[in-house]
Amino acid sequence: MVRALVVSNMLPDLGHPERGSFVRDQVDALRHLDGLQVELYEFPPGGNALRHAFLDLRRRYGGKRFEVVHAHFGLSAWPALAVRARARALTVHGTDVRHPRTRQATRAVLPFMDLLGAVSASLAGELPGRAARRRTQVLPCGVDLDRFGALPRKEARLKLGLEPDRPYLLFPADPTRPSKRYDRALEVAGEVKLLTLGGIDPKEVPLWINAANAVLVPSEEEGFGLAVLEALACEVPVLATPVGVHAEALDGLQGVLCAPFDAASWRAALAAHLSSEDPRVPGRPHAARFSAQRMAERVAGAWRVALERAGNGS
Numbered sequence: 001m002v003r004a005l006v007v008s009n010m011l012p013d014l015g016h017p018e019r020g021s022f023v024r025d026q027v028d029a030l031r032h033l034d035g036l037q038v039e040l041y042e043f044p045p046g047g048n049a050l051r052h053a054f055l056d057l058r059r060r061y062g063g064k065r066f067e068v069v070h071a072h073f074g075l076s077a078w079p080a081l082a083v084r085a086r087a088r089a090l091t092v093h094g095t096d097v098r099h100p101r102t103r104q105a106t107r108a109v110l111p112f113m114d115l116l117g118a119v120s121a122s123l124a125g126e127l128p129g130r131a132a133r134r135r136t137q138v139l140p141c142g143v144d145l146d147r148f149g150a151l152p153r154k155e156a157r158l159k160l161g162l163e164p165d166r167p168y169l170l171f172p173a174d175p176t177r178p179s180k181r182y183d184r185a186l187e188v189a190g191e192v193k194l195l196t197l198g199g200i201d202p203k204e205v206p207l208w209i210n211a212a213n214a215v216l217v218p219s220e221e222e223g224f225g226l227a228v229l230e231a232l233a234c235e236v237p238v239l240a241t242p243v244g245v246h247a248e249a250l251d252g253l254q255g256v257l258c259a260p261f262d263a264a265s266w267r268a269a270l271a272a273h274l275s276s277e278d279p280r281v282p283g284r285p286h287a288a289r290f291s292a293q294r295m296a297e298r299v300a301g302a303w304r305v306a307l308e309r310a311g312n313g314s
Contacts, residue, residue: 074106094223
């Protein structure tokens with residue numbers, strides 16, 4: 001039995017119930033795999049929370065030793081050092097590599113990690129240090145196919161109190177996050193009502209996706225790009241910039257767009273979806289390639305390899 005502790009500084013609160021949901025999805029998927037016993041420790045973001053988390057982890061787990069302690073997000077790796085482990089792992093998600101100050105904190109903790117993961121190959125290439133980039137594995141969290149699936153559009157709109165026959169577009173992020181580029185989505189939407197996901201409970205997100213004629217993901221940058229996969233799992237058309245995993249996920253699929261942002265061409269690609277009563281694309285098989293279960297199996301395999309190396313002293 002591999003006993004693992006997952007540490008995340010993305011604890012949700014009333015204002016941000018969506019925070020860290022992808023980590024919890026991965027933990028749930030890991031718990032369904034044979035031979036694993038996985039605990040989750042979450043704490044809120046912020047500098048003051050880091051010190052508290054270190055002390056709390058030492059208090060809770062001071063007498064225990066896990067086979068694996070796996071931190072999500074670079075800053076989380078520091079308090080995770082308070083827990084004894086045979087192998088230590090870290091998955092970086094984006095801002096922990098791209099924000100100047102957080103990047104330095106992430107760089108400093110990398111030598112303590114036996115297993116280093118990034119949620120996409122492109123993000124792995126941004127890690128500080130050639131040695132770190134060389135040993136990094138691609139370990140995304142994946143999309144929960146049990147939660148995300150196609151629902152009748154009018155049914156979803158009825159549950160959300162939306163008009164049944166009006167066209168809607170969805171910006172699947174908090175509009176206050178600059179890198180997500182809400183301004184671009186507004187420009188494309190024009191007179192069409194643009195819905196957003198800021199502060200939405202993760203359990204309700206599939207309703208919002210299915211309520212929309214199409215999903216707009218005009219991000220400046222992405223560590224991974226889970227929103228695109230969630231739209232594909234719901235078979236809802238999606239338009240996205242070629243960042244993160246978008247190009248790979250959308251490759252070869254009709255009815256979607258993966259291209260640099262250009263308002264005119266994006267509006268043209270949207271026209272058919274906005275005029276259709278129930279536009280859909282056969283996107284679920286594309287999303288299934290990045291399912292939470294498959295990605296959890298990848299993580300579990302990486303854990304076992306790291307433990308073998310630790311056992312060999314290499």
